[in-house]
Amino acid sequence: xxxxxxxxxxxxxxxxxxxxxxxxxxxxxxxxxxxxxxxxxxxxxxxxxxxxxxxxxxxxxxxxxxxxxxxxxxxxxxxxxxxxxxxxxxxxxxxxxxxxxxxxxxxxxxxxxxxxxxxxxxxxxxxxxxxxxxxxxxxxxxxxxxxxxxxxxxxxxxxxxxxxxxxxxxxxxxxxxxxxxxxxxxxxxxxxxxxxxxxxxxxxxxxxxxxxxxxx
Ligand code: CTP
Numbered sequence: 001x002x003x004x005x006x007x008x009x010x011x012x013x014x015x016x017x018x019x020x021x022x023x024x025x026x027x028x029x030x031x032x033x034x035x036x037x038x039x040x041x042x043x044x045x046x047x048x049x050x051x052x053x054x055x056x057x058x059x060x061x062x063x064x065x066x067x068x069x070x071x072x073x074x075x076x077x078x079x080x081x082x083x084x085x086x087x088x089x090x091x092x093x094x095x096x097x098x099x100x101x102x103x104x105x106x107x108x109x110x111x112x113x114x115x116x117x118x119x120x121x122x123x124x125x126x127x128x129x130x131x132x133x134x135x136x137x138x139x140x141x142x143x144x145x146x147x148x149x150x151x152x153x154x155x156x157x158x159x160x161x162x163x164x165x166x167x168x169x170x171x172x173x174x175x176x177x178x179x180x181x182x183x184x185x186x187x188x189x190x191x192x193x194x195x196x197x198x199x200x201x202x203x204x205x206x207x208x209x210x211x212x213x214x215x216x
Contacts, residue, residue, distance in 0.1 A: 013053030029093035031055030
């Protein structure tokens, strides 16, 4: 048990944005990093609520799991838990856009040569945590980047008012999305905390340590 167990909220996985009752817009996130973080946080003695998008993963022992599908549902689940948490780690790969007007019935292809979908932006959950949601605890974001990793991540950390940001270089083969391995640089407001590559579960322990150990 740590001296003071924290109440931790973690978002994980993709979101699925409905086009019609059988189709959606999604992305390749497996949820493995967020689930590894939930497991590592429980192992460190913290109390964990895991807001999970549609993924095919078992719930880590001791974790309170809330399943959601869309970005709007994830936003609602985060905001309804916000008043009771000390530490928020937003690891989900939330869809940035959602269909403006999802069809109520399955869209038929007959008679259509082209198909145009109108998309509207989803709410940025991480970017809403301080304002308008009023979260005052420790805020950790994730960033998947393919270039200028540190510069893009530092910019994201400040823009979204985070205390820490874990930056993944998704251009590295066998790493990141869907993989059991990852390559992470953890940044604080003071600069780099560590850079490491390896199994997501091992990196999760290092990230939980890095964000719960007071910065000097
Ligand atoms: N995020 C979120 N809600 C969204 C989109 C992103 O909470 N609707 C969170 C992710 O969980 C992650 C971080 O924001 O912690 C990733 O941000 P990203 O989408 O990469 O940032 P952007 O500012 O949209 O930058 P980019 O231009 O790289 O897409």
